[in-house]
Amino acid sequence: MNEIKHTQTETTERETVEENFQKTSPNDDSVKIYEQEALRGSAEAQHRLGVCYFYGKGVKQSYEKAAMWFGKAALQGLASAQHNIGSCYFRGYGVEQDYEKAVLWFEKAALQGLAEAQHRLGVCYFYGKGVEQSYEKAAMYFEKAALQGLADAQYNIGSCYFRGYGVEQNYEKAAMWFKEAASQGDDDAKSTLKKMKEDAEQTFDEAKELLEKAASLRHKIAKKLLKALEEAIGN
Secondary structure, rough: OOOOOOOOOOOHHHHHHHHHHHHOOOHHHHHHHHHHHHHOOOOOHHHHHHHHHOOOOOOOHHHHHHHHHHHHHHHHOHHHHHHHHHHHHHHHHOOOOOHHHHHHHHHHHHHHHHHHHHHHHHHHHHHOOOOEEEEEEEEHHHHHHHOOOOOOHHHHHHHHHHOOOOOOOOHHHHHHHHHHHHHOOOOOHHHHHHHHHHHHHHHHHHHHHHHHHHHHHHHHHHHHHHHHHHHHOOO
């Protein structure tokens, strides 16, 4: 069984920078509007402009400019921008890689209730990236994000309950969270549930066999005791 999901590969990192943004592909005119509004101080426009530069949508792709605009929006308190500049620091996109700065920004976004940031903070605590390693805090943040419906977090808190990382081991809760993640199409959760079912069936068959052997042994012992009792009475 996998331990926890990073969601930290380059592909996934790029996919999760701004999920909602990808529903609309900006053209040159919209980018110009973002630039005008960003220069006027609009945090939302600064963030969207950062996404444009991150993906090269309507502009020449540039992680450096993406990080710059994410940073400006993050300083104004925009949670999605705080998460994204944190991701940039975590992976070294357009800035020097710095786990401590990444954690700082994830914490700010997590405090605003952003599930993705809560989950990423959980990953940081799980592996001790930029913070002192703590399974307890990792599990806490995974569960916060899981309760908001984030599939990766649901899988990860399920893994914590399954292994007893930061929480008391509880197979029922593990299965519950794996089911929640699987219902959203998470393949790892599906395969884990399948393996749990197979293991449970094997354990049941083994237990049944042992009980049958024990029952047979008790029957033999009972017959010997009865025979000894009959002989004692006969004498």
